[in-house]
Amino acid sequence: MLKDITLGQYFPGDTFIHRLDPRTKLIMSLEYIVLLFVARDYFSYGLLFAYLVLIIAVSKVRLKIILNGMKPILILVVLTALLNLFYTPGNTVVSFWVLRITDAGIKNAFLMVIRIMMLIAGTFLLTYTTSPIDLTDGLEKLLNPLKKFKAPVHELSMMMSIALRFIPTLIEETDKIMSAQKARGADFETGSIIQRAKALLPLLVPLFVSAFRRADELAVAMESRCYHGGQGRTKMKQLILRPQDYLTLALGVLLAAGTVMLAVLGL
């Protein structure tokens, strides 16, 4: 049940994409999201779609995993499609009762659905191919310039890696406490909403207590290894941009140029 969450999961591998510098992947993902909103019509969408297919093929992430990841947003996709279908003005194709479907509506609905799905797939590919540690390392390095403005970049990325690290631990802990309370007759599954919310108390209190305890222990463990923030801290794994990163970034520039050109031409 709880263990089956795949959102934001990392699937280890050794492909061109896996080996890229996390900064490259972060930049490319961000660029991809922006370009998806620049795209205007079938041709620009087609270009971005081709790029996505290429990345999926090279990263060897199974299509089933990507489709599985989209399950949670299915409702959003359907809702977007319906709204676009019925509320876009244009030439009426079909109409019944108060609803009418226009040719522009069909096109809009189709493109919007494609856009959302490509958006999700593109961002998922980042987390599927990048380990959480690499991701936070990359993020810290990318945001480094903000340190000049006194932004706590290192602290933020450290918080992020700790949070990611403890998600599985907390899930396991939740399972354990749930079993223990169920053994004492706690009932998490039946009753009204208020009853169910109340039933969560025996689960949440121990969970918070243990989270605080773990935080405390972790802080002591870090301090006893002389951790005192990011100042002067060196890294075991240095992030270096290699030829394949420059190649990918160059591809990114081409992709951006192409999409913008097609969009300007209205294609």
Added chain:
Amino acid sequence: MVPIIKTEGLCHRYSVGTPFERAAIEDIDFEAKRGEFIGVIGHTGSGKSTFIQHLNGLLKPTAGRVYYEGRDIWESKAATRETRFKVGIVFQYPEYQLFEETVYKDIAFGPKNMKISDDEIDMRVREAAEFVGIDSELLERSPFDLSGGQKRRVAIAGVIAMGPSVLILDEPGAGLDPRGRESILENIKRYHEATDATVIMVTHSMEEIASAVDRIVVFNRGRIAMNGTPGEVFSRGEELEDMGLSVPEVTRIAKRLRELGLPVDTSVYTIEQLKSILLSLKGGGRGA
């Protein structure tokens, strides 16, 4: 007499239908009589924890059946729920399940879920607290202010207060100092004698198990490898060591003495037994 708890061909597989699928326990036939004190030992990952969670319906078997007093516990929802109260489980490190404002309320959580009268709850809470050696003045304190050992006692009391006919404990002494372990074991023994409940205790400590239980069940790779009296089980020391388990110190000494040529019975497991054997040997030596 119908056994109080019985399993037939119990199997449990985790992550069914994924590449991670694996069997945690396979083909477990187990029986416990009313009033028995049973020890369960096994290496980490041998399936003993998975097994005990089946006995009160926390886990649903992939195959096989669990009976409480001859009735299938998965027969109906009501039966499963009833079994939860009849078969109490104290998990490993149970102190992490405490959540109420006071010790009293925490112990009362189980009985309250049973929907019994307030007077009855009050009686049970006080009785359970006494069994585990929690003074009545502690009952109004917050459970988070207690020491580790006291928290553990409160958590055990929380299960005892439900008045289970079968009490299952998963390593009740883990992480406590020797004195704490001993006194918790004493409390459990006292509860067993006073109530005639069946007690099933999972433990790593051979000494602990040898001195308390009527029967030992050994788990290995998801199956029951041995099932017998402490004497029977510990006399198979080599097999136990192959499974990554040990025998009590006393048994080990007896075995070594036998290797050195003394006619010592290697199924002894308490100091008293070994003492009487050695004394009789000594006496015999003098007589000759």
